[in-house]
Amino acid sequence: MEPENKGVRGSQLKNMIIKKLYFNKAMSCAGLSELFDKSIPSIAKAINELMHEGFVVEDGYAPSSGGRRPLMYSVKANAMYILAIALDQLTARIQLFDLLNNPVADMLTFELKLLNNSEALGQLLEQINIYIKQTDIPKDKIAGIGIGMPGFVNVTEGINYTYLDAGGQSLTEYFTDQTGIDTYIDNDSSLIALAEQKFGIAKAQKEVMVINLGWGIGLGMIVNGKLFRGHNGFAGELSHIPVTEDGALCECGKRGCLEAEASLLVVAQKAVAGIKQGRITSLKYNINDHSKLMGDAILEAANNGDQFAIELLSDAGYKIGKALAILVHIMNPAIIVLSGRGAKVAKILMAPIQQAIHKYCIPRLSAGTELLVSELGFDAELIGASVLVMENFDKSVKAKVSKAKKAIAK
Amino acid sequence: MEPENKGVRGSQLKNMIIKKLYFNKAMSCAGLSELFDKSIPSIAKAINELMHEGFVVEDGYAPSSGGRRPLMYSVKANAMYILAIALDQLTARIQLFDLLNNPVADMLTFELKLLNNSEALGQLLEQINIYIKQTDIPKDKIAGIGIGMPGFVNVTEGINYTYLDAGGQSLTEYFTDQTGIDTYIDNDSSLIALAEQKFGIAKAQKEVMVINLGWGIGLGMIVNGKLFRGHNGFAGELSHIPVTEDGALCECGKRGCLEAEASLLVVAQKAVAGIKQGRITSLKYNINDHSKLMGDAILEAANNGDQFAIELLSDAGYKIGKALAILVHIMNPAIIVLSGRGAKVAKILMAPIQQAIHKYCIPRLSAGTELLVSELGFDAELIGASVLVMENFDKSVKAKVSKAKKAIAK
DNA sequence: TAAAGTTTATAAAAATATAAATAAAGTATC
DNA sequence: GATACTTTATTTATATTTTTATAAACTTTA
Incomplete structure (x- = not known):
């Protein structure tokens, strides 16, 4: 009955809501209205659509602050998943999270020497694909892949100048192409910081x-x-x-x-x-x-x-x-x-x-x-990799549209 | 015929446009549309209103980039004025600028010792009022007063912890009340930086x-x-x-x-x-x-x-x-x-x-x-004080509305 | 305990913004 | 030099968003 896509504008707001709920656990329509500077009816409409689409669930009433209690909404944990990857010089860790940052499969740890190892990239890709297959979760349910790695990382270009050379090609493009899932990379210390600020002691x-x-x-x-x-x-x-x-x-x-x-x-x-x-x-x-x-x-x-x-x-x-x-x-x-x-x-x-x-x-x-x-300790980098994916979540629609336009232009 | 105020929403966009034109000299409808992510008709409407209100003027055609040449719009230099003030430990400078950062009156320089001088605040206020009166420009034509000063400045509270003690009262409130013009303060080095980034070598x-x-x-x-x-x-x-x-x-x-x-x-x-x-x-x-x-x-x-x-x-x-x-x-x-x-x-x-x-x-x-x-040299702090006022220009409407609401609530 | 004031939610009308179509004014190509 | 393609601007119909009004649920005060 309804059109599949209601335009960039509407879905932009919905993505912003999903992102906010990922970071903030639960919020009310009034709170979101204040936050995004949108009217309550607009928010309510978006929330209702998100509930129908299975991204958001009602989450009980919050205590009153002097008036009617707000009905809270949360992200549905299993609406999407995030593949988080943490590398150090010698070891790689892969872990699938749901939208509440709960692990949904056992963590995979394996040796992966980054220095002077031209096969590291291929090995990592292979393990990623094996891991995804083994979890039995369809790829379109995975919102993205986040990878933390040591070295000098150019985030916008998706290149690591120190390790994992892909012959000048962007690592993010490489993994996005090879896995079919949007991939984002960043420096390990940056992701640890991100984790501490979003879900850690510096929240x-x-x-x-x-x-x-x-x-x-x-x-x-x-x-x-x-x-x-x-x-x-x-x-x-x-x-x-x-x-x-x-x-x-x-x-x-x-x-x-x-x-x-x-x-x-x-x-x-x-x-x-x-x-x-x-x-x-x-x-x-x-x-x-x-x-x-x-x-x-x-x-x-x-x-x-x-x-x-x-x-x-x-x-x-x-x-x-x-x-x-x-x-x-x-x-x-x-x-x-x-x-x-x-x-x-x-x-x-x-x-x-x-x-x-x-x-x-x-x-x-x-x-x-x-x-x-x-x-958070040792988990920080993995959580940070997960955060990295969701940080980019609201941008993705717009980026994809402009990317598609560019592709058409060629 | 038309209502005086077309709501916060519309005038918000108009203020954003004025601000942008202050910083960028001239822009086209298409450019502003891209920048603010608003449709061209929306921008065109706002621009037309701004021209009728005397804030914006047409500024000729820019060279074509492969299609119809864009009609450029600039801010009207004498639509509003900004009072810029630069203090150091010993001297004060006062200068009125138009929206193209041209001086519209002679600069006033006078000795003003900040350290252990309880009368400095009153002296500064007196000179400001004299200066404004002497320029013969109505106060409602002055968009704001920007003051740069040495010392530890809390910008949001409007307090300088080192100099110009107003008995704990906010300096910005003091000057805003006493002059009837919105006033903003900041540290001298911060304003110099602002000037260099907006109109100087680090543009x-x-x-x-x-x-x-x-x-x-x-x-x-x-x-x-x-x-x-x-x-x-x-x-x-x-x-x-x-x-x-x-x-x-x-x-x-x-x-x-x-x-x-x-x-x-x-x-x-x-x-x-x-x-x-x-x-x-x-x-x-x-x-x-x-x-x-x-x-x-x-x-x-x-x-x-x-x-x-x-x-x-x-x-x-x-x-x-x-x-x-x-x-x-x-x-x-x-x-x-x-x-x-x-x-x-x-x-x-x-x-x-x-x-x-x-x-x-x-x-x-x-x-x-x-x-x-x-x-920019010695002018940097004054230019920075001017920039400070315009940096706050698009926020002011909203802030005033919410401030007014709070005042009513009391 | 009733009345008054808050905060939140929903449904209508009213205002506003946008997309699409059209026109205008250029540049690039053959 | 005519045609095709770009970019910009305007108009109109369409879609969206917000206001306003109303109701509901709760706290605070008299």
């Missing part, structure tokens, strides 16, 4: 700095409520900020860079050196051990009270705090979140970081910034 | 850092095309970033802060000390000279080739460059603009600043950022 905050403590030291920046990437997408390069005069030589050629002084990899190297010099510690150094394994061992040992490990991490924490003090001066964030692999020793890091911030910040600035530890 | 750029080289070292940040102020409005606090280990003691209690090492005031003090020690220079040190006068003398001397002055400024420039290197790592700006009082020696500062940026930045980042010198 709804507008100025948030998220530190990704891993083998390197990453920074994801939320500025004015949105991911900030800078002019060329290279913003947040905290790793090469100087924290000591004439310190260790960094790969970049300078001395005293944060990454060369305080990354988990450096801490591990210092641990190995210390053991060789006979430091008493519960850490065992095996000549065959990869320093990345040593890194994990240090986190364990520190949490178990090993003095040497704690000492090393405290030293690293103080230097991180010094860099954060500079960051606070420039950005004046509401919240700094410690996230990533190193978040599990956050309790040990907190004190020296906070101490350095207080020492190196003018009080007015340090007083305005709260230092918090991630609660 | 239309989205990621811009503007350095206000004055007695202190200020930073105005344009992020994602908009002024960035941070969570508490304190962002861009470049002055207390460490640039030397164990350097000069700063007012803030730390050592080696940029401001304590490289501000114009410090350079002046170093000059005085150097002369006392017998350095050969064209600079003359009079025991009665205020060090601020010495600062101006140094700028002169350096431009005239005085080696000592150049040496002092080069040293300061290198330290500023060191701080900018950090800024570039974090913000990845497209452009850094040198502006403010010190811009007149920019040619001397450029080399050491650029040198330090190259030395302390990883190449990928320094390559993406251009270092430029302001062309």
Whole structure:
């Protein structure tokens, strides 16, 4: 009876509603009306259509604020699904979520070396297709694929300049073509920041700095409520900020860079050196051990009270705090979140970081910034990948229309 | 015949058009339609009304881009006026502009000491009222008053925490009430940044850092095309970033802060000390000279080739460059603009600043950022104050309506 | 406990914006 | 140099959106 598509305009609003409900759990017509600056009848019409289409469900009445109670609406969890993928240098994780961020299939983890591995791209695609097939969910029910990855990522072009070279071709185009599902990519630290701001400890905050403590030291920046990437997408390069005069030589050629002084990899190297010099510690150094394994061992040992490990991490924490003090001066964030692999020793890091911030910040600035530890932990990047897809959800219709027009023009 | 007010909705679009034409000189119906995502008839209707109301004029045809030439529309220069005010610690400037940023009356400059001067507020108000009366332009023709001032400014509350205390009352409310004209305030460095991005050398750029080289070292940040102020409005606090280990003691209690090492005031003090020690220079040190006068003398001397002055400024420039290197790592700006009082020696500062940026930045980042010198110079703050008013122009109608509603509710 | 004031929801009429058709004024192509 | 194609502008019919009025559900106050 009704036309299949009611034009870009109407479905634009509906997509905006779905997106908002994904992020905000439940809202009333009145609330959405206020938010989008549309009349209540317009919202009510859109909501009714969305209910008929199976995207939205009624979700009970909210408490009254002095008048008639609003009927709340939520997104229907299984209306669509999102495929989230998190890569680090060595491992890939794939996980399908529903619209309430619940996993709807077991997570798939597999080794995927990114550095100098020309087959990585093909391997990842293969695993994605296998994973989707195995979940038995039709592809058109998957709203999109979000991929978080280390390296310098150009989000608009969909290219990673560091890893996963597709011969200059856009990675997003590659995956979109090969899977038939809209794909979006971003830097791992950026996605962790996104996750913390949408569903984590920095929820709804507008100025948030998220530190990704891993083998390197990453920074994801939320500025004015949105991911900030800078002019060329290279913003947040905290790793090469100087924290000591004439310190260790960094790969970049300078001395005293944060990454060369305080990354988990450096801490591990210092641990190995210390053991060789006979430091008493519960850490065992095996000549065959990869320093990345040593890194994990240090986190364990520190949490178990090993003095040497704690000492090393405290030293690293103080230097991180010094860099954060500079960051606070420039950005004046509401919240700094410690996230990533190193978040599990956050309790040990907190004190020296906070101490350095207080020492190196003018009080007015340090007083305005709260230092918090991630609660999402290891899941942050996957959640962030999921968020990335939904962030683009309301844009997709318009983009597709203009894309189609361009294609026709050719 | 026609109703006076055609509702918030229609006039909202018209205000958006006026604002856009103020910033962009001339645009066509088609261009505005694309920009605001409104149909051409809607735009045409609004434009016609604006022409009847005397806000907009036809501005000839633009060259064809392969079809019928678009008829361009511009804002009518004398449709409204803007009162721009620029304060520094010692002096106030008042200037009335038309909508093409042309001065429509002589600039008024007068001494106004901000520090520990409880009468400053009243004096400023008096001069404003005198100035307006003298121009003979009716108040309802003045779109707003924009005031730039040093100190920590809370823009939303309209309060300056450092100067011009109005007993906790909002400065914007004070001036709006006392003059009958909507007033907006902001930090001087922020307004300089705004001016550079709208009408200066960084025009239309989205990621811009503007350095206000004055007695202190200020930073105005344009992020994602908009002024960035941070969570508490304190962002861009470049002055207390460490640039030397164990350097000069700063007012803030730390050592080696940029401001304590490289501000114009410090350079002046170093000059005085150097002369006392017998350095050969064209600079003359009079025991009665205020060090601020010495600062101006140094700028002169350096431009005239005085080696000592150049040496002092080069040293300061290198330290500023060191701080900018950090800024570039974090913000990845497209452009850094040198502006403010010190811009007149920019040619001397450029080399050491650029040198330090190259030395302390990883190449990928320094390559993406251009270092430029302001062309607006001393006018920047006034232009910025004018921009501030127009930035708020499209918001005002809605804000007034909601404000009026609140007032009625009481 | 009744009355008054809020907030939310729905259904009608009224206002507004848009798409489609048409015209006008160019450029590019053969 | 005529024809086809672009881009811009105007008009009209169509579609959408909002206002206004009304009702419903609830809190607060007298």
